[in-house]
Amino acid sequence: MQEGKALPAAQVNRDLLRSILETPRWFWPVVSLLGMVVLAAAVTIGIMVDRGLGITGLNYKVVWGFFITNFVFWIGISHAGVMLSAILRLAKAEWRRPATRAAEVLTIFSLMTAMIMPIIHTGRPWRILYWAFPYDFARGVWPNIRTPLVWDPSAILTYLTSSTLFVLIALVPDFAVLRDRTTGWPKIVYTMLAMGWEGNPRQWKLQIIAGVLLSALILPVFVSVHSIVSWDFGMAVAIKSWHSTVFAPYFVVGAVHSGVSAVVFAMILLRWAYGWQDYIRHEHIDALGRLLIVVATGWFYFLVMEIIFGIYGLEGDELAVRALQFLPGDHGVAYNIWMIVFVGITYFLPVILWLPKAWRRNLWIMSAACISVNVGMWLERYLLFVPGQANKQFQTFTWNDYLPQWPEALIVGATFAFVSMLMLLFSRVFPLVPLYDIKEGDILKTEMQIGRRTVPATFRED
Amino acid sequence: MPNAEFPHKWGMVIDLDKCTGCQACVVACQAENNIPINTKDYFLQRRAYEWIRIERYWEGEYPNIKARFMPVLCQHCENAPCEPVCPVFATYHNEEGLNVQVYNRCVGTRYCINNCPYQVRMFNYWHPNWPARLENQLNPDVTVRTRGITEKCTFCVQRLRRGEIEVEARGGQRLNDERIAGGNYDPACVQACPTNALMFGDLEEPDTAIKPYFDDVNAHPGHGEHDRETRGYRLLEEMNTRPSVIYLKKIDQYPLKGGH
Incomplete structure (x- = not known):
């Protein structure tokens, strides 16, 4: 599993810090373009706050639309980080190293983006503190802890805090490298961030212990965050297709599916943009592709189970939603066609693309598969949330449909620009491939004699 | 509470056999509760709203066809699914059995709308406005709701409060059926109904007209439905929301041919 040659530490530093110490020519044009999209969305949000949610396509029946879909999507993307660094670190998968950071x-960044969504979706976003901040503001009314809407901020903020700590601890040795290679005010900032890192054995030991401890502590948060987000829907008694107990594991596996795909695509982009061919190698993409086959199949199992659980009870209201989702009808939006598209591009197409080894090592095919998964997972959330609200309520008199308007489409599109922009800006200030982790992997790298063949291997003593 | 001496639990009985679908209750409610006028735009945006709506169902195939009407308003459930999901306690149950909405607290997450099986909670997508002269007819007893919050039927709590003040606190008498009707303290829809299909009363009052229907339905809940002596039933009883509104079945004098 270790195909690349071990590189000298000096070259690792030079290659991976190039993104920080030199500005590529494409950098500012791309960032400004993304920035303009984000600005347009910010103005739209301003208009929405000023004039009210009337400018969206939400209506009397469908009260949660694009924004909530997008919220769940970005929460899902955020599950990639822990999956790749914490779980694979504990499982000692060597190929994880360049992907973790x-x-x-x-x-x-996706958590931060996700948190914007439910806030702008409320009717009076300026009062959001009464909801999200667990303090009674002298009104004598504390937040209602019975609602999943109060569990959400707790879970998400816990996850955000622990992920930030996780990244910071992993960054400390790299900050020290940067401190030694910069001058002027960046040096002052990096000196403060490096927190007196000298690279002595005691510091390394503490850093590794902290990393392993946080990996283990972050795992329950990882599972609970998306479970809690799924309960926003699973706990709703009045909407038939939502009221399901399988939502928590289904959402968590789906989150890993879309999140890991997003990371693969981001890595391919970074490899191309910064010329990191020696670090993000085909073997890594290959390994992630194999992981994705397993995750995708797990997700597909839950998808089928969710549908079977829905149909199994043979309740009229539930069957009505399923009919809307799967059968052709005379309603406005052809949900059944979208259902077929979504299952095809989320499971069948990418898994076929991931199966042959040669295709897993083709970056174009991998990019296509990973984009396909993410488009599909976005559609999945939409097709899960909207039909239940739209047409098939208990009282057929209130059936309705939903057509998103331009403000929603613009804001949802801009969240992608926002995350890309933040990633690019981050890559200019901090190393996006962990230097010390790569060096550690190179030191551990060795060769093993099996019969007459020499194969690369990694030995660890712990 | 104006007077704690007189506890109340408000309830309503809707006789579908008497309902003609005339929508008088809907208009009365719009006028009483300062509900914005449902203009053409609101309908096209599918955001027209009413605190009480007449659901109309067609039964059979033309020409062998019938129209059925059912007024649906907030059921003031004793076990309301909308209440536990509000993060800011904007909706809660008060001592008089009413499911109340506190407009000042509402932040507009709209979870309560999703969790209401009866679809009677309405969201203000736009700031409400009225044509110039019509602003003068707004009811001063009722808050004009701003945009971005959820609202719903209150059982005309402003009228009940006035009754409690005038009859109970000042007069020292209990607000019973007769005094509610005499002082026009019953909800606007009840007052406006030309066929008296809507009946309103206090379940804490032993001899109120609606009490027997509630007793009958409560004595034979859900699975024991067929043992009921009246025509009473609750909407979506299987949800166990225990509404404070009881419906009386329509008596089908002329069933559809080959009817079901």
């Missing part, structure tokens, strides 16, 4: 940073 990008995944963790993607976690933080």
Whole structure:
């Protein structure tokens, strides 16, 4: 599993810090373009706060639309970080090394983006503190802890805090390298961030212990965050297709599916943008592709189970939603066609692309598969949330449909620009491939004699 | 509470056999509760709203067809699914059995709307406005709701409060059926109904007209439905929301041919 040659430490530093110490020519044009999209969305949000949610397509029946779909999507993407760094670190998967930092940073930025969504979706966002902040503000009314809407901020903020700590601890040795290579005010900042790192054995020991401890502590948070987000829907008694107990594991596996795919795509982009061919190698993409086959199949199992659980009870209201989702009808939106598209591009197409080894090592095919998964997972959330609200209520008189308007589409599109922009800006200030982790992997790298063949191997003593 | 001496638990009985679907209750409610006028735009945006709506169902195939009407308003459930999901306690149950909405607290997450099986909670997508002269007819007893919050039927709590003040606190008498009707303290829909299909009363009052229907339905809940002596039933009883509104079945004098 270790195909690349071990590189000298000096070259690792030079290659991986190039993104920070030199500005590529494409950098500012791309960042400004993304920034303009984000600005347009910010203005739209301003208009929405000023004039009310009337400018969206939400209506009398469908009260949670694009924003909530997008919220769940980005929470899902955020699960890549812990999956790749904590779980694979504990499982001692060597190939994780170059992917960890990008995944963790993607976690933080997608969580921040996700948190914007439910806030702008409320009717009076300026009063959000009464909901999200557990303090009674002298009104004598504390937040209602019975609602999943109060569990959400607790879970998400816990996850955000622990992921940030995780990234910071992993960054400390790299900050020290940067401190030694910069001058002027960046040096002052990096000196403060490096917190007196000298690289002596005691510091390394503490850093490793902290990393392993946080990996283990972050795992329950990882599982609980998306479970709690799924309870926003699972606990709703009045909407038939939502009221399901399988939502928590289904959402967590789906989150890993879309999150890891997003990380693979981000890594391919970074490899191309910064010329990190020696670090993000085909073997890594290959390994992630194999991981994704397993995750995707787990997700597909839950998808089928969710549908079977829904149909199994043979309740009229539930069957009505399933009919809307799967059968052709005379309603406005052809949900059944979208269902077929979504299952195809989320499971069948990417898994077929991931199966042959040659295709897993083709970066174009991998990018296509990973984008396909993420488009599909976005559709999944939409097709899970909207039909239940739209047409099939208990009282057929209130059936309704939903057509998103431009403000929603613009804001949802801009969240992608926002995360990309933050990732690019981050890559200019902090190393997106962990230097010390790569060096550690190189030191551990060795060769093993099996019969007459020499194979690369990694030995660890712990 | 104006007077703690007189506890109340408000309830309503809706006789579907008497309902003609005339929508008088809907208009009365719009006028009483300062509900914005449902203009063409609101309908096209599918955001028209009413605190009480007449659901109309067609039964059979033309020409062998019937229209059925059912007024649906907030059921003031004793076990309301909307209440536990509000993060800011904007909706809660008060001592008089009413499911109340506190407009000042509402932040507009709209979870309560999703969790209401009866679909009677309405969201203000736009700031409400009225044509110039119509602003003068707004009811001064009722808050004009701003945009971005959820609202719903209150059982005309402003009228009940006035009754409690005038009859109970000042007069020292209990607000019973007769005094509610005499002083126009019953909800606007009840007062406006030309066929008296809507009946309103206090379940803490032993001899109120609606009490027997509640006793009958409560004595034979859900699975024992067929043992009921009245025509009473609750909407979506299987949800166990225990509404304070009881419906009386329509008596089908002329069933559809080959009817079901």
